[in-house]
Amino acid sequence: MAETLRTIEIECLRFNPESDTAPSYQTYSVPFTDDMSVLQGLQYIKDELDGSLSFRWSCRMAICGSCGSMINGVPQLSCHTFLRDYHPGKLRIEPLNHFPILRDLAIDQTDFVRNKLPAVKPYIIPKESQALAQGEFLQTPREMHKYYHYSECINCLLCYAACPQYGLDSKFTGPAAIALMQRYNADSRDAGRAQRMDLANSDHGVWGCTLVGYCSEVCPKGVDPAHAVNQNKVASTLDYFLRFLRPNGDKR
Amino acid sequence: MKRSNAPVFWALFGAGGMLAALIAPMLVFITGVAVPTGRLLPADAMSYERMLTLARNGFGKLALLLVVLLFMFHGGLRMYHSLHHLGFHTGSGAKAVIFGIAVLATIAAAVALLAVG
Ligand code: SF4
Ligand code: FES
Numbered sequence: 332m333a334e335t336l337r338t339i340e341i342e343c344l345r346f347n348p349e350s351d352t353a354p355s356y357q358t359y360s361v362p363f364t365d366d367m368s369v370l371q372g373l374q375y376i377k378d379e380l381d382g383s384l385s386f387r388w389s390c391r392m393a394i395c396g397s398c399g400s401m402i403n404g405v406p407q408l409s410c411h412t413f414l415r416d417y418h419p420g421k422l423r424i425e426p427l428n429h430f431p432i433l434r435d436l437a438i439d440q441t442d443f444v445r446n447k448l449p450a451v452k453p454y455i456i457p458k459e460s461q462a463l464a465q466g467e468f469l470q471t472p473r474e475m476h477k478y479y480h481y482s483e484c485i486n487c488l489l490c491y492a493a494c495p496q497y498g499l500d501s502k503f504t505g506p507a508a509i510a511l512m513q514r515y516n517a518d519s520r521d522a523g524r525a526q527r528m529d530l531a532n533s534d535h536g537v538w539g540c541t542l543v544g545y546c547s548e549v550c551p552k553g554v555d556p557a558h559a560v561n562q563n564k565v566a567s568t569l570d571y572f573l574r575f576l577r578p579n580g581d582k583r
Numbered sequence: 584m585k586r587s588n589a590p591v592f593w594a595l596f597g598a599g600g601m602l603a604a605l606i607a608p609m610l611v612f613i614t615g616v617a618v619p620t621g622r623l624l625p626a627d628a629m630s631y632e633r634m635l636t637l638a639r640n641g642f643g644k645l646a647l648l649l650v651v652l653l654f655m656f657h658g659g660l661r662m663y664h665s666l667h668h669l670g671f672h673t674g675s676g677a678k679a680v681i682f683g684i685a686v687l688a689t690i691a692a693a694v695a696l697l698a699v700g
Contacts, residue, residue, distance in 0.1 A: 495668060529584045538589035541664040564593060571590035 336362050339414050340421035341372055343384060346432050354432070356423075357381075363414040369422065370398050370409040373436075386436035393551055396487030400436050401425040406492035406549045427492035429501070443488060447505055450530055451512040456523030474519040481514035481559060483552045490546035490556050496539055503539035504530065506546035506556030513559035516566075528570060537563040592660055592682070599657025602650065610650075635699060644696045651692040655685035 341361050346354035359380050361372045370388050377384050389395040391410045398409045403423055414422070430438035457468065490506035491497050497505045504512075512531065516524045530536045540560045547557040617623040627633070637643040659681045666673055 499667070499672070529586075532586045533584040534587040534589070536584075536587070538587040538593075541667065543668075564590075567587075568590040568594050568597075571586070572594075 336364060337418055338362050339372070339418050341376065342421060342423045343373075343376070343435065344423075344425040344432075345384070345435050346426075347434055348432060358421075361414070363418075365413075365415050367414050368410050369402055369407075369412045369414055369424065372414050372422070373409060373424070384436075385434040394485060396485035399427050399487045399489050399492070401428060401492065406489040408487060408489070408551050411551055427488055429492055429494070429498040430488070438488075440488060442501060443486070443491065443505070443508070447508040448486075448511070450504065451508045451515075452523055452527055453508075453511040453515060455515060455518060455521045456526060457520060458522035468520040470519055477519075478514045478517040481510045481517070481554055484510055484514070484554045484556075485552055487551065489549045489551065490554075493545040493549040495543055495545075496541060500535075500539070502535045504536050506540075506550075506560065507554070509537060509540075509563060510554050510556040510559040513562055516563075528567070531563050532567050532570060537567055540564075592656065595653060595656035596660040599653035599655075602653050603657055606650075607654070638696060638699045648689070648692055648696060652685075652689045655688045656682070659685045 338360050340358055342356050342358045344354050345351075345357050359376045361375050361380075363372060363375075368391070370391060373384065373386050374388075377386075386398070386400070386409075388398040388410060390397075393408050393411045396408075399406060400409050401407075401424070402409065402412055403417070404425075406427055409424070424436060426432050426436045426438045430440065430442070433439045455468075461468065484507050486507060488507065494503070494506055496503045509531075512527050515521045516527060532538075537560050540557075542557065542561070544557045547555045550556065613624065614629065618626065618629045638647060663678060663681050666677055671677070
């Protein structure tokens with residue numbers, strides 16, 4: 332089938348914090364074929380129309396998590412979204428909500444990378460360390476099934492852009508970090524739950540969530556962070572009441 | 584890190600939500616439609632005498648108290664979160680008012696249930 336070339340208007344948010352006082356919008360006319368993603372539309376702009384437009388991308392296949400942006404107000408991966416679905420309407424592309432803008436569509440993810448992620452200790456904390464010679468920590472498929480979908484997170488931060496709580500108060504640990512907390516808590520090789528519990532139990536842990544659920548709706552990898560938060564609300568509630576039965580109370 | 588006291592409210596909220604999902608529509612239907620119109624259930628199904636018997640029975644008392652307590656706390660947390668979503672960051676003030684009302688309603692229900700003997 333011969334490819335028909337159509338044209339779509341793409342409106343991009345432009346902002347350079349060093350020289351602009353406020354963001355503005357710039358519209359480009361982009362010719363496209365049926366198989367072109369929104370990311371390819373942006374690349375066309377950068378290559379052919381305006382080399383100064385800044386945005387992030389790498390894998391072009393929903394794996395690296397770097398191309399997230401607000402597409403007509405919805406947080407999406409631009410490589411995972413097609414121009415044809417918006418034609419003949421136009422497209423408005425903005426940087427992900429709730430994050431500072433570095434330049435145009437590129438946001439500053441420092442808060443997630445430096446604060447949220449390390450806080451949930453996203454690595455296996457074994458009960459006893461095991462010498463290499465003792466072999467690997469074994470796991471059955473059933474045990475893996477308990478955490479596998481949480482491990483599919485690509486840190487794209489669409490869920491943070493979707494989360495009104497994070498927008499209101501960025502101290503909230505947030506969906507992806509809590510999903511990763513659960514990813515390790517639910518891993519049969521991990522014994523670090525107690526170390527992650529203090530954060531989960533705090534107002535900025537799972538209790539910062541009011542179960543809006545939009546995070547799970549926008550997640551491109553089916554991680555379902557809202558479910559992870561809920562599982563940890565149950566765990567945190569049990570922990571809250573069971574400490575009265577524990578001989579040494581709050582000290583685990 | 585300070586432990587949140589949210590689990591107390593969340594546990595009551597969760598229990599209330601479960602109870603509401605199970606019986607609230609039926610309660611509304613029985614008390615609001617079926618009995619008042621007198622067509623689906625006899626009009627005296629909820630007569631004063633019958634209701635008094637229910638409220639004097641130990642299990643009846645417990646059921647009535649639980650319905651009031653859990654529904655109030657469930658609705659309370661929903662309202663508290665909704666205020667927050669609408670942009671009113673009222674903090675502990677609204678919390679005190681909302682859950683104060685829930686506590687008062689529960690006490691009122693308990694007193695009334697004891698008073699009917
Ligand atoms: S949970 Fe989903 S939306 Fe959130 S960062 Fe991970 S992959 Fe992206
Ligand atoms: S470019 Fe890697 S996820 Fe879109």
